[in-house]
Amino acid sequence: MLTCLPGALRIAVRVQPRSGRSRVVGPHGPALKVQVAAPPVEGAANAAVVELIAGWLGVPRRAVAIVQGQTGRDKVLEVATEDPAALAADVVARLHGSVDKNRGPD
Numbered sequence: 001m002l003t004c005l006p007g008a009l010r011i012a013v014r015v016q017p018r019s020g021r022s023r024v025v026g027p028h029g030p031a032l033k034v035q036v037a038a039p040p041v042e043g044a045a046n047a048a049v050v051e052l053i054a055g056w057l058g059v060p061r062r063a064v065a066i067v068q069g070q071t072g073r074d075k076v077l078e079v080a081t082e083d084p085a086a087l088a089a090d091v092v093a094r095l096h097g098s099v100d101k102n103r104g105p106d
Contacts, residue, residue, distance in 0.1 A: 001032055002091060004084040010067070011053070011077045011091065017045040022052050026095055031074065046070065053077055056094065057087065 003010040012031040019035035026033060036048035046066055054061040059079060069075035081087045 001027065001030055002088045004088055005078075007080060007082070007084070009079045009081055009084040009087045009091075011079065013049065013053070013075050013077055015045060015049055015073045015075060017048075017073075022048055024052065024056050024094075032091075032095075046075075049075065049077070053079070057090065 001012050014028045014031040014033045016025075016033065016035045017038060017040040019037055022034075022036045022038075024032065024034050034049060034052060036045050036052060038044040038048035050061055050064045050066065054064045057064075057079060059081070063080040065078050065080075067076050067078045079087060
């Protein structure tokens with residue numbers, strides 16, 4: 001789910017568009033499941049994913065980019081950061097408070 005690179009953290013995500021609300025659900029197999037209210041039309045869901053993850057991590061939107069999976073539900077996001085290991089630890093800590101924290105792989 002998480003890959004540390006020099007100057008960035010990559011996060012594999014599984015997106016569920018057209019949800020009732022936007023939220024980070026929790027682990028979903030090898031990815032982080034997120035739900036966004038936006039439909040997958042004209043990049044609306046992608047923009048919502050970037051905004052959701054940026055807000056969840058407390059980083060600027062410009063620090064988050066979709067580097068893989070522009071048109072699919074499975075995406076890889078890259079978050080620019082000076083300390084990828086610390087951000088990865090923060091993600092793991094946040095997952096302990098996620099919606100479905102006890103959910104196992106599907």
